[in-house]
Amino acid sequence: MTNSDNDVLHVHPDRLLPSEPGLRKIARELYGSVKDLPIISPHGHVPAQWLADDVPFEDPTSLLITPDHYVNRLLHASGVSLADLGVGQTDFSDEQKRNAFRLLCANWKAYRGTPVKFWFESELADIFGIELAPTEANADAIYDQIAAAIATPEFRPRALYKKFGIEFIATTDDPADDLRFHEKLASDPTWDGKVAPTFRPDKYLEPATPSWNGLIDTLGEVSGVDTGTYAGWVAAMENRRAFFKDHGAVSSDHSHRDPGAAKLDAAEAERLYAKARAGEITSEEGDALRRDFVFQQARMATEDGLVMTMHPAVFRNHHADSLEKYGADVGGDIPIQAEFTRNVQPLLSAFGTHPNFQLVLFTIDETVFSRELAPMAGFYPSVFVGAPWWFIDEPDAIRRYRRAVTGAGAGFGRTSGFIDDTRAFLSIPARHDMSRRLDAGYVAELVGEHRLTMDEALDTMHDLVVTQPRKAFKL
Structure with a gap:
């Protein structure tokens, strides 16, 4: 390669498609059928203010x-x-x-x-x-x-929203947020896009952390509910979820060390809550109360219809010095091993067949795709397997996801559609395009092996891009 070649940006039209000529031809047709379909982004972190103020x-x-x-x-x-x-x-x-x-x-x-x-x-x-x-x-x-x-x-942000062909985008928001930028968009007659908030209560569900009591005080203030008791916490959460739903929210988002969700009896929940409010709860007791809180979020979802998404098992802010200097969410989060089957059994036993409940499970631990998540989604009508997320949001892992999930019980119809999960607004089209190219390559293999007809393959591609995210997130 010459120096001049090094200076040229090589963006090949067949990038990420199969290298085998026969499969590449099939994949080109499949990709071509969906490359211009709208972008549906039901989980992300782009600030609503960018679109509301359009600066x-x-x-x-x-x-x-x-x-x-x-x-x-x-x-x-x-x-x-x-x-x-x-x-x-x-x-x-x-x-x-x-x-x-x-x-x-x-x-x-x-x-x-x-x-x-x-x-x-x-x-x-x-x-x-x-x-x-x-x-x-x-x-x-x-x-x-x-x-x-x-x-x-x-x-400008609004012009790019239209240029990118975005049909729907969700933000991620604190339960105490006043959602004023979502209100501004909703009341703007010149805006015809769809931007929804997402209810993200993680910090309010971790009673053994130093900041929890202050957060629960704030929760009480914004909800107008006395959060001095466990029952008050439940009522305040129900209040804020209703506020979010009134502002267009379609889902809640949860990320803890594990996906555990198990109901405590009323007396024990109240006892642990009182210890937490007094600042006396132990780490083990905090985990037990947190799992009860998550269970309660699922119970609330059966009533208000918000889709529940979980992406657990991450060691957050792994480098303490970076957290202190730069804050959270700067790239210092590292995956840990996940276990779903036992952890979510109490939740799914209670709500897994409830007609108003939907649960999208994400993981960074690829070993659970075929062993745990696909079999769950292949039985429970409420469960969808989330797309590869974060560290496995890359070409080889996306291919492995399709192979692991599709044949292990979930098929295509129990998956979430692509999730970009990004704060980088301009990367959204590229991320969705990458997913479409890789799915075209995988589906082309099924056509090449005569496991799908071309008509079935084209229909499947459309479903993966449009039908599945709408279905999984009740859009």
Whole structure:
């Protein structure tokens, strides 16, 4: 490869499709049938304020680097300080922003073989029309081209929402949030998109943490309910879930160390709650009460209809110093082993066949796809297997997911549809495109093996992109 080849951004039209010519031809047709279908994004972290206020993005770094822990964590592993990428910085100068982009380009080699490379290159080529591969030498030129683009009306958030073909997008929100930006969008006659809040109560379900009592005080204030008792906590949660549903929420989202959910008897729940409010609860007691809280969230879901999603088994903020300096959600979260079958049995025994209950289970532990999640989804009408998430949101893992889940009892119809789970707004089309290409490759294999007809394959592709996310999230 010559030096000039290194400077060219290679975004091949057949990227991620099968290399075998016969299968590639089938996959091209399958991918072509869905590549322009609308994007449905039922779980993500793009701030509603961006679309409500529709203000221009400030600069390439705060748009593409600082909020994206997928990008930041590999740079950090390569020796770049998170502070130099703008993470946790409130006063980040224009020159510092430009230097952060230079650091990304100088370390571009670190992304080889990763999905970040696919997403980022797709953004550069398809959104900004950039033909240069990032290098230390051309970092400023790429930065300037992006900066010039995002200063135009065509690159404001609402314009990009329409350009990307987004049909629906969900944010992730604290139970105490006033959802004013969702209200602003709903009351704006010039806005015709769909942006829904998601109820994320994790912190309010962890009674052994130091911040819990303060959060429960806040919960009482915003709900107007006395949270001094366990019954008050339940009533306050029901109040806030209703508030979220009134503002368009379709789901609640839960992530704890394990997916445990088990009901305590009333007296024990009240006893442990009182200990927690007094700041005297032990870690083991806190886990027991947290699992009861999760069970109660499932019970509430049968009544208000919010879809319950769970993505457990992550060691959050693994590096204490980074947490202290930069806060949470900066890429320092590491997966741990998961177990679902025993942990969710009490919940599914109680609600698994309830007609108003739906549960989408995500994991970063691939070993449970065929052993636990697919068999559950293949029996319980309420259960869907969530798409590969976070560290397994990459080409080879997505292929393994389809092979592990489809034949192990879930088929295609018990899966969630793709979930981008991102704060990086401009990466959303690339992430969904990656999923569509990979699914086209997998379904093409089934056609090539005469396990599906071409008509069945085309119908399946449409279902994976549109029908399944609508079904799993009751859209």
